[in-house]
Amino acid sequence: MSDKRSSEKLDALRERLYARGDEERPKTRMKLDSERSNTENVAQVFDVQPPRHVPPATAPDTPIEPGPPLPIKAPISRRWRVRLVLFALGFFVLSLLASSVYLLLGRNNVSGENIELSVTGPFTVGGGEVLSIQVGVANQNNVPVESATLILEYPSGTRSVDDEGKELFSERFPLPEIAPGEILNQTFQVRAFGEENQESEIRASIEYRVSGSNATFFKETEPFKFKIGSAPVVLNIDAEKTISSGQETTITIEVVSNSPLPLNDLLIKAEYPSGFDYTSSDPSPHSGRNIWKISELPPEGTATIKITGIVIGAESEKRVIKFAAGVAGSRDANTLASILAVAETEFVLEDPFLSVDVSIDGKKDEVVSVAPGMQTNVILDLKNTLDNSVYDTVVEVVLSGNALSDTEVRPVGGHYNSSSRTIRWDSSSSDALTELGPDGNARLAFTLLPQTNGLQTPNITFSVKVSGRRVSENGAREEIAGTIDRTIKVESKPVVQASATHTSSDPGPVPPVVGQPTTYTIAWKAQSSANNLSNVTLTTSLPAYVTWTGVTSGSGQWSYNPTSRIVEWKVGSMQSGREADGTFQVSFLPSASQIDRTPDIIGDSHLRADDSFTGTVLRSTTGALTSELDGDRESGVVQAN
Known part of the structure; x- marks a missing residue:
């Protein structure tokens, strides 16, 4: 019976727990533990009375079997908040992602790929003729192209059409604003030069900006290639093949114009x-010995250059010998x-x-040095x-x-013409x-x-022309000629002088x-x-009886070797026609064997030098000096003590 009442109370408790609209009374939270005494408190909280026939303190211990854990479910409001956060993220x-793709691939993207640059023109043009090229610029961006500059770079030798003397290397052309989707076409003309069949x-390239940006963009296209179909000039060479x-x-050299316009x-x-060995030319060279200038060559005009020289x-x-024709550069008129x-x-x-063998005083060198004032003999053997x-x-x-x-000048058998300074021999003077x-x-x-x-630097040069x-093998008579050159250089003739003095300081x-x-x-x-x-x-x-004192004067280097008893003065270099002076002191101690004699106080004086013009070694000598002074023999005779 008691069990039935307990069950009814539990049902009533559940009804109150899940009843709606009733104000819930505050309840004190109790801590649950395994102590048996705690069950009374729990029963009081939930208003559950223990059975009357069983005293609370003496209620029998009934073991409670643990049941399976019940699942804990989150409140419905928390699950919706998580779903909302995940959806927003x-x-x-x-x-x-969508905005990035739109910025990268969308129509508002500014890219050089959206600028198309093309150059077209004829594939062949005659040398010196006008070359017309068309340059097209297409703007496929969604924004305008501003401050665009077209850059054209030309091959070497390209000239301006308006100013033919102006050589073109590169040009920059400002372009107007190019709207989105607009195609701009422009034509340019230059004068092309080059060898025949030269490629x-x-x-072409373009620098530009776009609206709303300060950045400068650059786009380059494939080079436009063309070929020079014909040379504007032709060089014809006429020369002997065997010499x-x-x-x-x-x-x-015959220069022939192949251009419809004058060449300047x-x-x-x-x-x-x-x-x-270049000898001469007609006309004379414009620069050096190998550059000639033709100021103007008219269409189909001809210019002739003759060059004379000797081949060895x-x-x-x-x-x-190679020849080239071209236009002068604006930076260097000789290039x-x-x-x-x-x-x-x-x-x-x-x-x-x-064969001509030339000997000068028996020497067969191309350059021969001879002593001054001496007759020179020249022999020609043919x-x-x-x-x-x-x-x-x-x-x-x-x-x-x-x-x-x-x-x-005295030829043997020939004739010397002093006007042309030429000696001539022919069949009339020599059989x-x-x-x-x-x-x-x-x-x-x-x-x-x-x-x-x-x-x-005295010299004589001469050319022997034969x-x-x-x-010839085909029976024709032909002229043959040959030339040989020789040079005679006249050596310098240095002189050395020596003298002895006795002054108050000696x-x-x-x-x-x-x-x-006695000092001299x-x-x-x-x-x-x-x-x-x-x-x-x-x-x-x-000499052995003369002593070196070491007192010297004059530029250069003085030295004395006591073993060889040699006095040396190194003067160095001397200009033509100049003199060098120097002095040194010696002491003479006479002996009785020299009484009534004028002994030598120095030996012969020798000069040695290199001739800078002829490259030869020159020598000059003067005799020994005695104790005699200024030609007065008595002043140098040794006296007894």
């Missing part, structure tokens, strides 16, 4: 090989800015048809080196130089020159007397007395003449 991430290219070593030859400031440049080399060697045409000519060398005869040989010697005296058969010989000679009075006729008696030392001052004078001298040195020796 996902929406934010999706919005961020060239023009580079003898030492033979003088003439090369003719055209340069022709020659590149000589080793062994080619061994048999069978080849020599090539080819662009090459329009090239040409070359080749020589094959053969042995000289007439020999035919061909397998056939040489006819009507003519030999000319052209003389020049500041030491040449017309009155002292041997009428015909020189294979291995035929002829000898010619002349003499010279070089002059040196008042001259600096010409004749031979029958102790000792004069004339000298046995057993008493020795004066040296070195003189140069026509040429500069270097390494000038004066030396002498002292």
Whole structure:
């Protein structure tokens, strides 16, 4: 019965717990634990009365079996808050991704990929003709292109159409504003130069800004390539193909215009090989010996240049002379800015048809030094080196130089023309020159007397020119010629002078007395003449009875070797026509064996020097000095004590 009542009370308790609208009374929270006494408190809180027939303190202990744990469920309001936060976070991430994609790939993106730059034009143009190119700029951005500048870079030699003398390297052209989706086309003209079939290219690029940005963008396109279809000028070369070593030859260059317009400031440049010695040209070179300038060459016009020179080399060697035509650069008027045409000519060398051996005073060097005031003998030995005869040989010697005296030129058998300073031999003056058969010989000679009075670097040069006729393999008679050069350099003639003095500053008696030392001052004078001298040195020796005092004067270096008893004065260098003076002191102690004699106080004086002009070693000597002073013999005779 008691169990039934307890069950009814529990049901009533549940009804009150889940009843709606009733105000809940505050209840005191109790701490649950395993103590049995705590159950009474719990029952009081929930208004549950224990069974009446069982005293509270004596209620039997009934074990309570633990049941399965009940699941704890979060309140419904908390689950909705979590879902709301997760939804907001996902929406934010999706919005961020969408905006990034829109900024990167959207139509408002500013990119060089949205600027299209193109260059078009003819693939072939004649040299010197006008080249027209079209440049297109397309703006595919969604914003305008502002402050755009087109940059064109040209190949070497490109000229302005408006100013033909102006060479173009690059140009910058400002462009108007280019609206979104707009295409801007512009045409440019230049004058292209170059060799025939030469490939060239023009580079185009653009610098620009966009509205609302201070950044500068850059876009470059593929280079526009074109070819020079024809050269504006043609070079025709006329020259001999086979020549003898030492033979003088003439090369003719014909410059022909192939341009419909006049060509201004055209340069022709020659590149000589080793062994080619330029002699002259017609017209004269514009710069150096290898650049000629044609101020204006009209359409289909022609200009001719003749170059004369001597080719030297061994048999069978080849020599090539290269020529180039081009326009002058605006930065350097003597430089080819662009090459329009090239040409070359080749020589094959053969042995000289007439070998010429020249000997000067027996020396066969190209440069020979001779002593001044001496007659010089020159011998020419000719020999035919061909397998056939040489006819009507003519030999000319052209003389020049500041030491040449017309009155002292004496040819043997030939004639000297003082007006042209040329010695000439031909068949009328020598029968041997009428015909020189294979291995035929002829000898010619002349003499010279070089002059040196008042001259600096005196010299004589001469060129031996030999010409004749031979029958070629096809039976035609052709002229052959050869040239050989020689130089005679006249040496300087230095002079050394020596003298002895006895002054008040020199102790000792004069004339000298046995057993008493007498001091002398020795004066040296070195003189140069026509040429500069270097390494000038004066030396002498002292007798055993003469002592070196060490007192000297004069520029340079003095020294005395007590073992060899050599006095040396190194003067150094001397200009032509100058003198060098120096002194040194010696002490003479006479002996009884020298009474009534004038003994030597120094030996011979020697001068040695290098001639800076001729490269030879020069020497000069003067005799020994005695105790005699100023030609007074009594002043130098040794007296008894």
